[in-house]
Amino acid sequence: MNVFLIGANGQVGKHIIQLLSDSSDHTVRAMVRNEEQAIQLKQSGVDTVVASLEGSVDELAAAMSGSDAVIFTAGSGSKTGFDKTLLVDLDGAVKSMEAAEKVGAKRYIMVSALQAQNRESWKNSPIKPYMVAKHYADRMLIASGLNYTIVKPGLLTNDPGNGRVQASATLSGGAIPREDVAKTVVATLIEKNTYRRSFDLLSGDMDVHEALKLL
């Protein structure tokens, strides 16, 4: 698949670029916010495009043209205000879904957050407003015409991955290395058992591919 990656400059995004570049099944085009980030990626030989999640659906569609699949792993981050949570994590995400539909990129993989579907689990969380944005981005994706997968990892760590996870419709608290999230996301691309499904994801004892087949 020709994969369009949104959030290419993020930590999970960088792992995904590596995996897709190494793969013989896929190509990757990385979307970043500014030229500075683009230069770095281009120097590593990555097909890179500059576009903003705060721009229009048409701008995103132009950047996405020719793609078969979109991976969304962008985030406004903890250093910006909740205005950006609304503009990027919610509206930016949904605009990228509309762009994907526009260019016929039917496959869409969203990196969401553990238990984003379950308000009760984040009712007292300090990041509750962020969870609201992820919750509705996910619901808009489910209601879209796209062939989606929603991957909802727990606490992200920078530990090296071991390719072993636990994946299920609902899991309670735990962590997972970013490298294993990336590996799972890339594995979902062509794993039909993940099509039009959402799942929580933590470190575990099952091989990624096996865990996805048993969802």
Place this chain on the structure above:
Amino acid sequence: MNVFLIGANGQVGKHIIQLLSDSSDHTVRAMVRNEEQAIQLKQSGVDTVVASLEGSVDELAAAMSGSDAVIFTAGSGSKTGFDKTLLVDLDGAVKSMEAAEKVGAKRYIMVSALQAQNRESWKNSPIKPYMVAKHYADRMLIASGLNYTIVKPGLLTNDPGNGRVQASATLSGGAIPREDVAKTVVATLIEKNTYRRSFDLLSGDMDVHEALKLL
């Protein structure tokens, strides 16, 4: 209809209470956030319930029990941060829709904002994050099983109303007295031509009832 009013302490809400209290077609139950606001309303003889849009769907459903219709005219307001925009204007609104579905209050009237459907119109607006929240609350309502009407007024003023408006699927900038917004919202309750429809609303030269029939 037995009408459940969310945002009863707001300026549009107060006009709606007056109109519904004067009406022989409807009853009103006013939802407010705290006891202090409740006491004032109760002293005026208004059926009042204390509940929070930051609470659970079940709490909202309990407050709404026995209602035929919900009017949502709450807003987190300009004095709070965008965290409240996410928690109240988006998640609070959608929770009230889920509560309405739960108790069988099939009619739902949302007070939204002029051009909330059209990202292009607010791309440079200082209240863009607020418009994002209203946009998605409206989209969730349209996707729900409720018999909705979405009323999207322009700039709200405290001028006295004259009961004359302009209502159409899309209108460009302008203003309208809060009193005329309230009158229009109450008129939609039983005007079948507004069922499952959204419209922009400004001051104009047509009687409210006539304008709604001609939508």
